[in-house]
Amino acid sequence: MSNQVAMYLDILKGLAVHFDSRLITDIRETSLQYPDIRLGHALNHNQSVSKKWLIDSLFESTGGKLGRVCILGGWYGVLGFKLLHDPRFDIEHVTSVDIDITCKEVALSLNRTHVDASNFSFIAADMYEMEFVRDEYDLIVNTSCEHLETIGKWFERIPTGTLLTLQSNNYFGIDGHVNCVETLDQFKQQVPLEDVLFEGELELKKYTRFMLIGRR
Numbered sequence: 142m143s144n145q146v147a148m149y150l151d152i153l154k155g156l157a158v159h160f161d162s163r164l165i166t167d168i169r170e171t172s173l174q175y176p177d178i179r180l181g182h183a184l185n186h187n188q189s190v191s192k193k194w195l196i197d198s199l200f201e202s203t204g205g206k207l208g209r210v211c212i213l214g215g216w217y218g219v220l221g222f223k224l225l226h227d228p229r230f231d232i233e234h235v236t237s238v239d240i241d242i243t244c245k246e247v248a249l250s251l252n253r254t255h256v257d258a259s260n261f262s263f264i265a266a267d268m269y270e271m272e273f274v275r276d277e278y279d280l281i282v283n284t285s286c287e288h289l290e291t292i293g294k295w296f297e298r299i300p301t302g303t304l305l306t307l308q309s310n311n312y313f314g315i316d317g318h319v320n321c322v323e324t325l326d327q328f329k330q331q332v333p334l335e336d337v338l339f340e341g342e343l344e345l346k347k348y349t350r351f352m353l354i355g356r357r
Protein backbone atom coordinates (compact mmCIF):
# COMPACT_ATOMS: atom_id res chain seq x y z
CA MET A 142 0.00 0.00 0.00
CA SER A 143 1.41 3.42 -0.92
CA ASN A 144 1.96 6.06 1.76
CA GLN A 145 -0.75 8.15 0.16
CA VAL A 146 -3.36 5.35 0.30
CA ALA A 147 -2.36 4.59 3.89
CA MET A 148 -2.81 8.26 4.72
CA TYR A 149 -6.34 8.39 3.20
CA LEU A 150 -7.34 5.24 5.08
CA ASP A 151 -5.97 6.71 8.31
CA ILE A 152 -8.00 9.86 7.74
CA LEU A 153 -11.15 7.73 7.31
CA LYS A 154 -10.30 5.90 10.53
CA GLY A 155 -9.86 9.22 12.31
CA LEU A 156 -13.15 10.57 10.96
CA ALA A 157 -14.95 7.42 12.12
CA VAL A 158 -13.76 8.10 15.69
CA HIS A 159 -14.71 11.76 15.52
CA PHE A 160 -18.22 11.08 14.22
CA ASP A 161 -18.60 7.71 15.99
CA SER A 162 -19.68 6.46 12.58
CA ARG A 163 -20.24 2.86 11.45
CA LEU A 164 -20.82 4.32 7.98
CA ILE A 165 -17.24 5.62 7.71
CA THR A 166 -15.81 2.46 9.31
CA ASP A 167 -17.63 0.26 6.78
CA ILE A 168 -16.32 2.38 3.87
CA ARG A 169 -12.77 2.23 5.24
CA GLU A 170 -12.78 -1.50 5.77
CA THR A 171 -14.32 -2.18 2.35
CA SER A 172 -11.79 0.11 0.59
CA LEU A 173 -8.99 -1.71 2.38
CA GLN A 174 -10.27 -5.14 1.39
CA TYR A 175 -11.42 -4.26 -2.17
CA PRO A 176 -9.11 -1.54 -3.50
CA ASP A 177 -10.96 -1.39 -6.82
CA ILE A 178 -11.26 1.86 -8.77
CA ARG A 179 -14.94 1.04 -9.46
CA LEU A 180 -15.67 1.24 -5.74
CA GLY A 181 -14.17 4.73 -5.92
CA HIS A 182 -16.56 5.52 -8.79
CA ALA A 183 -19.55 4.20 -6.84
CA LEU A 184 -18.68 6.50 -3.93
CA ASN A 185 -17.47 9.53 -5.89
CA HIS A 186 -18.85 13.06 -5.77
CA ASN A 187 -21.36 12.78 -8.67
CA GLN A 188 -22.67 9.47 -7.36
CA SER A 189 -22.99 10.86 -3.85
CA VAL A 190 -24.83 13.96 -5.03
CA SER A 191 -27.21 11.79 -7.10
CA LYS A 192 -27.87 9.38 -4.23
CA LYS A 193 -28.43 12.23 -1.76
CA TRP A 194 -30.93 13.79 -4.19
CA LEU A 195 -32.74 10.45 -4.39
CA ILE A 196 -32.71 9.90 -0.62
CA ASP A 197 -33.94 13.42 0.26
CA SER A 198 -36.65 13.32 -2.44
CA LEU A 199 -37.77 9.88 -1.30
CA PHE A 200 -38.03 11.12 2.27
CA GLU A 201 -40.08 14.13 1.20
CA SER A 202 -42.36 11.99 -1.00
CA THR A 203 -42.97 9.15 1.46
CA GLY A 204 -42.33 10.47 4.98
CA GLY A 205 -39.64 7.81 5.40
CA LYS A 206 -41.62 4.64 6.11
CA LEU A 207 -40.18 2.38 3.41
CA GLY A 208 -40.57 -1.19 4.75
CA ARG A 209 -39.12 -3.84 2.40
CA VAL A 210 -36.98 -2.24 -0.28
CA CYS A 211 -35.61 -3.86 -3.44
CA ILE A 212 -32.80 -2.04 -5.28
CA LEU A 213 -32.24 -3.26 -8.85
CA GLY A 214 -28.89 -2.82 -10.58
CA GLY A 215 -27.67 -2.04 -7.06
CA TRP A 216 -23.98 -2.39 -8.02
CA TYR A 217 -21.84 -2.33 -4.81
CA GLY A 218 -24.85 -1.75 -2.58
CA VAL A 219 -24.06 1.92 -2.00
CA LEU A 220 -27.66 3.16 -2.13
CA GLY A 221 -28.86 0.47 0.31
CA PHE A 222 -25.96 1.37 2.57
CA LYS A 223 -26.85 5.05 2.56
CA LEU A 224 -30.57 4.45 3.09
CA LEU A 225 -29.96 2.04 5.95
CA HIS A 226 -27.56 4.46 7.68
CA ASP A 227 -30.05 7.32 7.40
CA PRO A 228 -31.99 7.63 10.69
CA ARG A 229 -34.94 9.36 8.98
CA PHE A 230 -36.07 6.09 7.42
CA ASP A 231 -38.00 3.15 8.80
CA ILE A 232 -36.67 0.22 6.73
CA GLU A 233 -37.37 -3.44 7.42
CA HIS A 234 -34.98 -4.86 4.85
CA VAL A 235 -32.99 -3.91 1.75
CA THR A 236 -32.44 -6.47 -1.01
CA SER A 237 -29.80 -5.31 -3.47
CA VAL A 238 -29.94 -7.08 -6.83
CA ASP A 239 -27.27 -7.09 -9.51
CA ILE A 240 -26.60 -9.29 -12.52
CA ASP A 241 -22.86 -9.05 -11.77
CA ILE A 242 -21.95 -11.60 -9.10
CA THR A 243 -18.61 -9.85 -8.49
CA CYS A 244 -20.57 -7.04 -6.80
CA LYS A 245 -21.75 -9.39 -4.07
CA GLU A 246 -18.72 -9.53 -1.75
CA VAL A 247 -18.16 -5.79 -1.95
CA ALA A 248 -21.84 -5.01 -1.30
CA LEU A 249 -21.91 -7.36 1.69
CA SER A 250 -18.71 -5.83 3.07
CA LEU A 251 -19.95 -2.26 2.63
CA ASN A 252 -23.21 -3.20 4.35
CA ARG A 253 -21.50 -5.28 7.08
CA THR A 254 -23.34 -3.48 9.89
CA HIS A 255 -26.71 -4.20 8.31
CA VAL A 256 -25.86 -7.74 7.17
CA ASP A 257 -25.06 -8.51 10.81
CA ALA A 258 -28.44 -7.05 11.81
CA SER A 259 -30.18 -9.11 9.05
CA ASN A 260 -31.35 -5.92 7.33
CA PHE A 261 -29.40 -6.25 4.08
CA SER A 262 -29.01 -9.03 1.53
CA PHE A 263 -27.69 -9.36 -2.01
CA ILE A 264 -29.20 -11.37 -4.86
CA ALA A 265 -27.34 -12.04 -8.11
CA ALA A 266 -30.05 -11.92 -10.80
CA ASP A 267 -31.03 -10.45 -14.13
CA MET A 268 -33.88 -8.04 -13.41
CA TYR A 269 -35.44 -8.91 -16.80
CA GLU A 270 -35.98 -12.43 -15.51
CA MET A 271 -37.14 -11.74 -11.97
CA GLU A 272 -40.68 -12.53 -10.89
CA PHE A 273 -42.03 -9.48 -9.09
CA VAL A 274 -44.76 -10.80 -6.82
CA ARG A 275 -47.35 -8.23 -5.78
CA ASP A 276 -46.64 -6.82 -2.27
CA GLU A 277 -43.33 -8.66 -1.90
CA TYR A 278 -41.61 -5.26 -1.73
CA ASP A 279 -42.98 -1.91 -0.52
CA LEU A 280 -40.56 -0.02 -2.75
CA ILE A 281 -38.60 -0.97 -5.85
CA VAL A 282 -35.69 1.28 -6.85
CA ASN A 283 -33.93 1.18 -10.20
CA THR A 284 -31.19 3.77 -10.70
CA SER A 285 -29.74 1.82 -13.63
CA CYS A 286 -32.45 2.56 -16.23
CA GLU A 287 -29.79 3.86 -18.64
CA HIS A 288 -28.37 0.30 -18.68
CA LEU A 289 -31.61 -1.36 -19.89
CA GLU A 290 -31.84 -1.55 -23.67
CA THR A 291 -35.40 -2.90 -23.65
CA ILE A 292 -36.60 -1.16 -20.50
CA GLY A 293 -40.28 -1.68 -21.37
CA LYS A 294 -39.85 -5.43 -21.00
CA TRP A 295 -38.62 -4.93 -17.44
CA PHE A 296 -41.24 -2.30 -16.59
CA GLU A 297 -44.15 -4.47 -17.68
CA ARG A 298 -43.11 -7.14 -15.13
CA ILE A 299 -43.72 -4.74 -12.21
CA PRO A 300 -47.17 -5.18 -10.60
CA THR A 301 -49.45 -2.14 -10.97
CA GLY A 302 -49.60 0.03 -7.86
CA THR A 303 -45.98 -0.72 -6.86
CA LEU A 304 -44.07 2.27 -5.47
CA LEU A 305 -41.06 2.94 -7.70
CA THR A 306 -38.05 5.25 -7.63
CA LEU A 307 -36.29 5.42 -10.99
CA GLN A 308 -33.27 7.26 -12.33
CA SER A 309 -31.79 7.62 -15.80
CA ASN A 310 -29.46 10.13 -17.44
CA ASN A 311 -28.22 11.67 -20.69
CA TYR A 312 -24.63 10.49 -20.20
CA PHE A 313 -24.28 8.99 -23.70
CA GLY A 314 -21.08 7.26 -24.80
CA ILE A 315 -20.28 5.46 -21.55
CA ASP A 316 -19.76 1.68 -21.57
CA GLY A 317 -23.05 -0.02 -20.74
CA HIS A 318 -25.16 3.14 -21.23
CA VAL A 319 -27.41 1.62 -23.88
CA ASN A 320 -30.60 3.46 -22.94
CA CYS A 321 -29.80 7.08 -22.10
CA VAL A 322 -32.56 9.64 -22.60
CA GLU A 323 -32.36 13.25 -23.81
CA THR A 324 -35.12 14.62 -21.59
CA LEU A 325 -37.27 13.95 -18.54
CA ASP A 326 -40.31 13.62 -20.82
CA GLN A 327 -38.59 10.88 -22.82
CA PHE A 328 -37.84 9.07 -19.55
CA LYS A 329 -41.50 9.41 -18.49
CA GLN A 330 -42.58 7.80 -21.76
CA GLN A 331 -40.27 4.84 -21.13
CA VAL A 332 -41.64 4.24 -17.63
CA PRO A 333 -45.19 5.64 -17.54
CA LEU A 334 -46.23 5.95 -13.88
CA GLU A 335 -49.89 6.04 -12.87
CA ASP A 336 -49.35 8.36 -9.92
CA VAL A 337 -46.27 10.61 -9.94
CA LEU A 338 -45.10 11.81 -6.49
CA PHE A 339 -41.88 13.43 -7.69
CA GLU A 340 -40.24 14.23 -11.01
CA GLY A 341 -37.09 16.21 -11.57
CA GLU A 342 -33.71 16.66 -13.12
CA LEU A 343 -30.35 17.30 -11.57
CA GLU A 344 -27.58 19.09 -13.48
CA LEU A 345 -24.22 17.47 -12.82
CA LYS A 346 -20.85 18.49 -14.25
CA LYS A 347 -20.90 16.23 -17.32
CA TYR A 348 -24.53 15.15 -17.62
CA THR A 349 -28.09 15.50 -16.34
CA ARG A 350 -29.74 12.89 -14.16
CA PHE A 351 -33.51 12.36 -14.30
CA MET A 352 -35.65 10.95 -11.50
CA LEU A 353 -39.22 9.77 -11.07
CA ILE A 354 -40.91 8.61 -7.88
CA GLY A 355 -44.42 7.23 -8.04
CA ARG A 356 -46.72 4.26 -8.49
CA ARG A 357 -46.64 1.95 -11.49
Ligand SMILES: C[S@@+](CC[C@H](N)C(=O)[O-])C[C@H]1O[C@@H](n2cnc3c(N)ncnc32)[C@H](O)[C@@H]1O
Nearest residue numbers: 214216238239240241266267268269284285288
Ligand atom coordinates in the same frame (compact mmCIF):
# COMPACT_ATOMS: atom_id res chain seq x y z
C1 LIG B 1 -22.86 1.30 -13.22
S1 LIG B 1 -23.95 0.54 -12.19
C2 LIG B 1 -25.01 1.71 -11.44
C3 LIG B 1 -25.43 2.89 -12.27
C4 LIG B 1 -26.52 3.73 -11.71
N1 LIG B 1 -26.69 4.92 -12.49
C5 LIG B 1 -26.30 4.10 -10.26
O1 LIG B 1 -25.68 5.12 -10.00
O2 LIG B 1 -26.78 3.40 -9.39
C6 LIG B 1 -25.11 -0.33 -13.22
C7 LIG B 1 -25.35 -1.67 -12.64
O3 LIG B 1 -26.48 -2.27 -13.29
C8 LIG B 1 -26.24 -3.65 -13.37
N2 LIG B 1 -27.14 -4.22 -14.36
C9 LIG B 1 -27.18 -3.97 -15.70
N3 LIG B 1 -28.14 -4.71 -16.30
C10 LIG B 1 -28.74 -5.44 -15.31
C11 LIG B 1 -29.78 -6.40 -15.31
N4 LIG B 1 -30.41 -6.74 -16.43
N5 LIG B 1 -30.15 -6.95 -14.14
C12 LIG B 1 -29.51 -6.61 -12.98
N6 LIG B 1 -28.49 -5.72 -12.94
C13 LIG B 1 -28.11 -5.13 -14.09
C14 LIG B 1 -24.76 -3.73 -13.72
O4 LIG B 1 -24.21 -4.99 -13.46
C15 LIG B 1 -24.18 -2.62 -12.85
O5 LIG B 1 -23.71 -3.08 -11.61
